[in-house]
Amino acid sequence: xxxxxxxxxxxxxxxxxxxxxxxxxxxxxxxxxxxxxxxxxxxxxxxxxxxxxxxxxxxxxxxxxxxxxxxxxxxxxxxxxxxxxxxxxxxxxxxxxxxxxxxxxxxxxxxxxxxxxxxxxxxxxxxxxxxxxxxxxxxxxxxxxxxxxxxxxxxxxxxxxxxxxxxxxxxxxxxxxxxxxxxxxxxxxxxxxxxxxxxxxxxxxxxxxxxxxxxxxxxxxxxxxxxxxxxxxxxxxxxxxxxxxxxxxxxxxxxxxxxxxxxxxxxxx
Numbered sequence: 623x624x625x626x627x628x629x630x631x632x633x634x635x636x637x638x639x640x641x642x643x644x645x646x647x648x649x650x651x652x653x654x655x656x657x658x659x660x661x662x663x664x665x666x667x668x669x670x671x672x673x674x675x676x677x678x679x680x681x682x683x684x685x686x687x688x689x690x691x692x693x694x695x696x697x698x699x700x701x702x703x704x705x706x707x708x709x710x711x712x713x714x715x716x717x718x719x720x721x722x723x724x725x726x727x728x729x730x731x732x733x734x735x736x737x738x739x740x741x742x743x744x745x746x747x748x749x750x751x752x753x754x755x756x757x758x759x760x761x762x763x764x765x766x767x768x769x770x771x772x773x774x775x776x777x778x779x780x781x782x783x784x785x786x787x788x789x790x791x792x793x794x795x796x797x798x799x800x801x802x803x804x805x806x807x808x809x810x811x812x813x814x815x816x817x818x819x820x821x822x823x824x825x826x827x828x829x830x831x832x833x834x835x836x837x838x839x840x841x842x843x844x845x846x847x848x849x850x851x852x853x854x855x856x857x858x859x860x861x862x863x864x865x866x867x868x869x870x871x872x873x874x875x876x877x878x879x880x881x882x883x884x885x886x887x888x889x890x891x
Contacts, residue, residue: 686727691874697716697717708855708865709870710840710868710869711871712842713881715870716870722768724808726771726772728834729789737807738809740798740809740812743795765792768810795811803828803829811825811838814851819850819855823851842889
């Protein structure tokens, strides 16, 4: 019995440590090997996840924004030189892309500290309550197009970081009440044809000194009844200093020739 007990005690080898204590080297070895195996599994899974993100994320563009049409160039110049710019016209003219790309460039260069993306939560009779998840998950459906633009201009990793730390904010238009847009903010209101005149007035009165604001929409594609806030604001603010209204035409569509033909059939026939 004594020999067996002695043998069991010998299974645990103790070594004196520098601080005068003792450590069980055999137990530590098992724990270390187990820890290494667990770490190896974590690294392997993370590696596959990163590969998937790379495969399905848009490639970041290293080139500065270049206008595809003379009308786009005038729109870009207007955004750079005015505090408030309205962009109206048919789908596919680059209204949202130019605004998002300029916002990304301003954030990356340090000229601004925050991008705010907003739009009314109106979609063919459906509202946020019909979508699953928390509010930010519901609203992400409405702002995905802008996220693709920002991913292309800044990189998906940078966009994720900025979203987590409040450098990029995406929120429904209703959540803009009570806020003030300061001089280090670039604000984009998209799909503004779905705002009411009251909503548009609320949004416009959030604008602080030297804030950059872009409001986009197609007046002909409003999903609300009655006069929309975009058309109403353009009429009311005509001639105001630091406000520019840019109107895209059918000839400015750059998405595809098919889009031009579709718009012709829907609006010109």
